[in-house]
Amino acid sequence: MSLPQVVSRDEWLAARQELLVKEKAATKARDELNADRRRLPMVEIDKDYVFEGPDGKASLLDIFEGRPQLVVYHFMFDPAWDAGCKSCSSFLDDIGHLTHLNVRGTTFAAISRAPIDKITKFKARMGWNVPWYSSYGSDFNYDFNVTHDESVKPIVYNYRSKQEHINSGTGYYVQGDQPFELPGMSTFLRDGDRVFHTYSSYGRGVELLTSTTAILDITALGRQEDWEEPKGRSMGLGVQAGSPEMKYRDEY
Structure with a gap:
């Protein structure tokens, strides 16, 4: 097993101060990246998606719960499965208290293709209180490129086509029995009853988006x-x- 080098306290402090310079630069670069993200244009949602929630049918606007912003985690849960994806479950375990998002006008919800009865049962088993809706029977997962079925539409994931993934060595994202599910996160903004898509991230772009500030940083209104x-x-x-x-x- 390879362990860090053992040094004196003075040597450690010098190395730590050197690393701090890089950390500060990374923090500044992240702030600039977040600002660029907030400057992205947005696209109006012109399709009437119908979801199923614990209280029945819901539109995308309903999922906002009256707040200006909505963050959707695309949770991998195929209709044929009896339980949700293990990696997505680990991700949802890390999500903090939703009140901190809500007080900043932001609703967080999960959406999966599994029927609502399977979602409700699995959610209870995991002890989660995150709002979770079924998109079963709608185009939502296909339109946001998290359910892949070439009989429905060409495969695109993380803004790359199937062939581009194969050429770049990331073909593991787009190969397998179809249909198949992949994770992602999308953000939406509303102006009255008009809903706009502002951002989506996939693959490793999602793995650190579990804290309140990290989630807010991918929204149009930010922190x-x-x-x-x-x-x-x-x-x-x-x-x-x-x-x-x-x-x-x-x-x-």
């Missing part, structure tokens, strides 16, 4: 803090200029 770019999207619910939290952010 809604005064320091964020572009300006004018704060709902007045985040960290304000001059606050102790702002000081700590600037220091790191």
Whole structure:
């Protein structure tokens, strides 16, 4: 087993300070990337998707629960399966208290193709309280490229075609018995009754999106803090200029 080198405290401190420079640069680069993400244009959803929830039929607008933003986790759960994907289950286990998203006008929900009775049973078994809807019988999973069936539409995952994945060595994403499920996360924004798609991420782009701030960072409104770019999207619910939290952010 290979372990880190043993050094003196002074040597360790020097190495740690050197690494901190890179960490600060990565934090700054992440802030800039998040700002670029918030500058992305958006596309209006013009299809009337029908989902099944614990209280019956629901539209995409209904899933917002009246809030301005919606974040959807595309949970892998084929209609033929009796349980959800193990990796997706691990991901959902890591999701924090949804109140922290809700108070920033953001709803988090999972959507799968499995029928609602299977989802409800599995959700109870896992002890989750995350809103979870079935897209069974709708085009939603196909349109957002998380259910793949070439008899329905050409395979595209993480913005690459099947052949592009094969050519780049990531053919494991697009090969197998069809239909097959893959994970992803999509964000939506509403203006009145109009719903817009703002962002989707797939593959390893999703693996760290389990904390409140990480989830907010992929939305069009972001953390809604005064320091964020572009300006004018704060709902007045985040960290304000001059606050102790702002000081700590600037220091790191």
